[in-house]
Amino acid sequence: MAEKKLSFAIFGNDRRALESIRIWEILNYLTKREAEIYIEETFYNNLVRELHEELCISGVFEGSNFDADYAISMGGDGTFLRAASKVGAKNIPIIGVNMGRLGFLANILPSEILSMLDEIYAGNFDIEERSVIKLDADNARIEGNPFALNDIAILKRDHASMISIRASIGGEYLVTYLADGLVVSTPTGSTAYSLSNGGPIMVPRSGILSLTPVAPHSLNIRPIVISDEMEIRLEVESRSHNFLAAIDGRSEKLSEGTTLIITKAPFRIRIVKRRNHRYFSTLRSKLMWGADSRG
Numbered sequence: 001m002a003e004k005k006l007s008f009a010i011f012g013n014d015r016r017a018l019e020s021i022r023i024w025e026i027l028n029y030l031t032k033r034e035a036e037i038y039i040e041e042t043f044y045n046n047l048v049r050e051l052h053e054e055l056c057i058s059g060v061f062e063g064s065n066f067d068a069d070y071a072i073s074m075g076g077d078g079t080f081l082r083a084a085s086k087v088g089a090k091n092i093p094i095i096g097v098n099m100g101r102l103g104f105l106a107n108i109l110p111s112e113i114l115s116m117l118d119e120i121y122a123g124n125f126d127i128e129e130r131s132v133i134k135l136d137a138d139n140a141r142i143e144g145n146p147f148a149l150n151d152i153a154i155l156k157r158d159h160a161s162m163i164s165i166r167a168s169i170g171g172e173y174l175v176t177y178l179a180d181g182l183v184v185s186t187p188t189g190s191t192a193y194s195l196s197n198g199g200p201i202m203v204p205r206s207g208i209l210s211l212t213p214v215a216p217h218s219l220n221i222r223p224i225v226i227s228d229e230m231e232i233r234l235e236v237e238s239r240s241h242n243f244l245a246a247i248d249g250r251s252e253k254l255s256e257g258t259t260l261i262i263t264k265a266p267f268r269i270r271i272v273k274r275r276n277h278r279y280f281s282t283l284r285s286k287l288m289w290g291a292d293s294r295g
Helices: 020-032 041-051 077-090 110-122 279-287
Strands: 007-012 036-040 059-061 070-075 094-098 126-137 151-155 163-169 172-179 181-185 208-214 224-227 232-237 242-247 250-255 259-273
Touching: 007 020, 007 041, 007 077, 020 036, 020 070, 020 110, 036 041, 041 059, 070 077, 077 094, 077 259, 094 110, 126 151, 151 163, 163 181, 172 181, 172 208
Parallel strands: 007 036, 007 070, 036 059, 070 094, 094 259
Antiparallel strands: 126 259, 151 181, 151 242, 163 172, 163 232, 181 208, 208 224, 232 259, 242 250
16 A cells, blocks of 8 residues: 655744754655655745755745645744744644754654654654634734734833733633733743743643733732633733734734733644653653752
8 A cells, every 4th residue: 555645844943054964854754755845935045045955845835825734843942833823723733843942842852853754654643732822902903923822922112111901801800910011821831931920830731821910010910820711801001102912922013002802712733742742741851840959
């Protein structure tokens, strides 16, 4: 029986284009498997410039203008988030190769990529689905992608005074935050920006969100965890009359008086995991829990 021909869309961290030996390994492997290979345009151009030769692939794509059986993200978690934003509702599983340091999302080591591809072709892997949140505004247009796998942060602009954020959950008033900002995080994003502001770690697929203030004026204001089925409404006031909404780090400038609505997206992001992958083991390793720092 003939092996099924697969297609792959490859995203890369442009700053790591010099680490092209891994790209060559992947391209050679997939070419031998007669796979269709597509590379994100900016990453492709960087590779061609560094390698001084054209690559024998099926095509180059820009933005979200692609279709494939799998996406491969080569970089850190930032590259993975960018790939996830382009995959969106396409339902394409993402393989995250960690070329960086931390890698909660991109958790496959470069040395493991070929064995991971073997497992893809053998069907010996797991798919983990992660929830996504969406930002809407009542009287303004969100210019970029409104969906976030990690978090949506409402922030003051540089050098501005703290902002006022009136928060309602499920139609009920919660509190008015006086702070530098507010981070609304999914479980996936709970080990990112939210954690650095004192937010809770939330286990994936737990069906919850957290609201964590950034540098709150009152020490009585603490993070809160809610069901991800609940609608979050935020009304922002600022002395500078505008503020930032960062959607997985992609910033939008919005005007004071805009009401923001955050809800769960109607789709999930699918992440390829090795069969032996364990979340709590990754958590202990990445956060160095149990490590003795006394020297």
